[in-house]
Amino acid sequence: GAVVSQHPSWVICKSGTSVKIECRSLDFQATTMFWYRQFPKQSLMLMATSNEGSKATYEQGVEKDKFLINHASLTLSTLTVTSAHPEDSSFYICSAKRGGGATEAFFGQGTRLTVV
């Protein structure tokens, strides 16, 4: 299978600062990447979909100015949580999908963000 790597796996930051999370497809080119947020003991909620070279499409209720997504290359997408607050603390997971009608998305290992 394909490998998707997320970095960092966990991060603690102070309230008001920004945090960047990277999602890399290590052995394939990811035309589309997805960013999810997962609260404790809950399901994954899709935040946004990003296609390489174009602006991300955000789900309803997700603040695009707060959660900045960049998909500048076919192997890298980044999620930046700007002016983080404690309520942004969560588990963030990315997934990546090949192009050409691929049906399966491969998931990163997730990033635990704690804002203090």
Add this chain to the structure above:
Amino acid sequence: AQSVTQLDSQVPVFEEAPVELRCNYSSSVSVYLFWYVQYPNQGLQLLLKYLSGSTLVKGINGFEAEFNKSQTSFHLRKPSVHISDTAEYFCAVSDPVGGNKLTFGTGTQLKVEL
């Protein structure tokens, strides 16, 4: 719009016993169906998927699932579970036309006991 219902939030089972994790979905279009497993503080690993063809799908780690269109179900089964199967299991659907975005169920915590 699609939705996924996993009615059982927790399923306790003894080791070597069979288990079934239930998943029902609703959609106005044909969908792809998936089961994922998540271990604590990790991402998701694909167990199996149904795209088309045979309704009985076999996956990794001895799991299988059966697609039932009339009942809009995709229940996950394993004939004999192991302690290492303890994890969170998510059922998901995607719309092939809508960019294959995944919609997840709320998850089922499978706890295998000795």
